[in-house]
Amino acid sequence: MNYIKAFAPATVANVACGFDIFGFAIQEPGDTVEIRRRDEPGIVIADITGDEGRLPRSAEKNAVTVVMLHLLKHLGRTDFGCEVVLHKNMPLGSGMGSSAASAVAGVVALNELLGSPLSRKDLLPFAMEGERIASGSAHADNVGPSLLGGFVVIRSYTPLDIFSVPVPEDLYCTLVHPDIEINTKDARYILRNEVSLKNTIAQMGNVAGLVTGLMKSDYELISRSMVDVIIEPVRSILIPSFNEVKKAAIDNGALGCSISGSGPSMFALSRGIENATKAGEAMVRTFAEVGIDATMHLSGINDGGARVLESY
């Protein structure tokens, strides 16, 4: 094989109460990567589309290629060379797992080109290296679901222990991206390192409630559990009209609404596509009231994750 084209979806990380431990994949948008074998060793970025020239062109600095360099080193394939074209289909610093989608598409494409020496799950630590470059922290709650699909839990980082939780079929996500930018690195920097016992207890209850609600298709329990008493109160200050947008989603039928990843995108979960649409339209209208354009993405939970689109 000489050529692979792969797609990796956007993701919603944290899912209200699960900072760094919960994430799920949506259907669209996502990043697409094309890689082509070349005779000389080394990885070269030949082109990037959709980034308005903002992303690094150096292979050591871009999440899409950093993960490939780590994988090649692990496999001892310093002889290998390829050319990479990245198609960015989502904004940077969006809270939609933009850097993660590039990293996952990159590592999946390269693994395929090399004849699939590693399983999907074994690619995770390499994809996490893309997040280290992008945000200074190798968190797995975007790359995990983008790679594996579905709703993912990271039970532990050391050792890495990740698994999927089944979700109700009629669960829909509305992801609304206001036209502003927040860097994950900055949004992590403002968090406190200490959490009170009271908030820890409340958060643990909601984490257990959300997983149980998803597994039992108990929409009421999902709704009651979409509460974040630790991260959201700090980060929501960075999103104009956060409280109003959240209220608009819930008043219009959403089960719950919170920050997607580190923001500025906000997501809502709803039972059924009609509620999800109504909630999303209300969120977009509420951002518009303060002069902010917002884009809505409506999707079921993507249970397949990244996929190879073409190979020859």
Ligand SMILES: Nc1ncnc2c1ncn2[C@@H]1O[C@H](COP(=O)(O)OP(=O)(O)O)[C@@H](O)[C@H]1O
């Ligand atoms: N392929 C890539 N796609 C997106 N961002 C990248 C990529 N490679 C490096 N970065 C860097 O990562 C940062 C954006 O990542 P992050 O803030 O986590 O955004 P998001 O929340 O959308 O994932 C930017 O500084 C950007 O330059």
Ligand SMILES: N[C@@H](CCOP(=O)(O)O)C(=O)O
């Ligand atoms: N758990 C991370 C998730 C960041 O997601 P992103 O989509 O904003 O990159 C965090 O909350 O910092």
